[in-house]
Amino acid sequence: MNMKIILLPFSGLYWLGTFIRNKFFDWGILQSKKYKKPVITVGNLSIGGTGKSPFVIYLIDLLKDKYLMGILSRGYGRQTKGYQFANYETTFEDIGDEPMQFFERFRNKIVVGVDEKRIRGIKNMLKDFNPDLFILDDAFQHRYVKAGLNILLTDYSKPYYEDEVLPAGRLREGKYAAKRAQIVIVTKCPDSFTEKERDRIQSKLNLQPSQALFFSRIVYENRVISSNYSFKLENLVNFHVLLITGIAKYNEILSFSEQNFETVTHLNFKDHHNFTNADIQVIEKKYKEISGNKMILTTEKDYMRLKHFQQIKNYLFYLPISIEIDRAEDFEKLILNYINKN
The missing domain is CATH 3.40.50 (Rossmann fold)
Incomplete structure (x- = not known):
């Protein structure tokens, strides 16, 4: 049945x-x-x-x-409870990957806060920042x-x-x-x-x-970005990509990557996946199996959870999108x- x-x-x-x-x-x-x-x-x-x-x-x-905008989220997947706001020492473990993504993009142009109780979150953000x-x-x-x-x-x-x-x-x-x-x-x-x-x-x-x-x-931007570099896609057409996704729906970025790179190897994890050292070992192993010009590519949201792993940081890039x-x-x-x- x-x-x-x-x-x-x-x-x-x-x-x-x-x-x-x-x-x-x-x-x-x-x-x-x-x-x-x-x-x-x-x-x-x-x-x-x-x-x-x-x-x-x-x-x-x-x-x-x-x-001055106050961006308030529940902070899904974070390791904290209650009200938190983003600053330059904040990590995704403090506020979650999506609020971290907002803060990384816009920094002090916005105020980013998280609280599972939105009324309490608004009250605290009004007191602290008055957006x-x-x-x-x-x-x-x-x-x-x-x-x-x-x-x-x-x-x-x-x-x-x-x-x-x-x-x-x-x-x-x-x-x-x-x-x-x-x-x-x-x-x-x-x-x-x-x-x-x-x-x-x-x-x-x-x-x-x-x-x-x-x-x-x-709309996918015509570049990939890391903590130190930004490369245009037209200069990467002969690259072999290890695509890492931990989002609800990955079809769009997978299809786009297959159209713009030489080959794509895809490793998918659940939405908001909390990457572990064991996961990174799997990613490293798969990356080493790829020959030629290569990189690890991920989404901007997943990048918030992956960039702290020093083992892959030097060849980890994300593909920014807009709408x-x-x-x-x-x-x-x-x-x-x-x-x-x-």
Whole structure:
């Protein structure tokens, strides 16, 4: 019997539990705290892989020259508890790989904090730094904070309307929850995306008139970066690459690497994997088996967890990415209008 069919009754129970919880917030039985400063959440309905980190980076790039932003995350995978903020001595073990990625990119242009209790995190960041606005990473389900602008991401290859609630599927709550979003973005769209496909997805999403819909795609930069060097891809076409991934979905970077390097050997680990010395020994062994011009390549997020291993640091590089949004001016206008009104 299909395992999904077996799990569907449990998904029904999970759906009911999250539905009741959401209704408690809607009815005011559970309280959401509202803030005088703008609060933007970036999240999804699924348990990962929609491209939240590149999108948070997009927002930071958009706003960093105008506002002091507080970027607040739960800090998944960190070795600490409670409230922490990033400084020049912080490591991914203190705050998690994604917040570390934000801090490494932008340094003192933003404030990066983590706290599993977002209300406490906002309180401490207001006291310590008093940012102009907050961006809450992966907080769509964290309803104890009343965000003024909710941005919901859904993956083109597995949109939420084709998925089921846990454990039969990957949704954290029912599809009805998408109505809480003011903006919905379909991420990781292919380059060959057509108007017909766009219209089909828009019809399937069945959004409210008040909800804005955008589509985005991943763009790989034309370079690889290490702690000391940056090389253009056109100078590396004859290189043999050992690709290391520890992300929810690796298909895009694997495909891109295969198109741009001589050969690619791929080692995949689970999302947010905490690399050990034993893992590094496996990576070193595999790297030594590769001949010719070679390097170890990884994602920017995984680089945060790998760069501290001296054994591989000299030949470890990451491939930076960004995103492009259709109707970018309209999207940016929505963001700025919300901030200016609040």
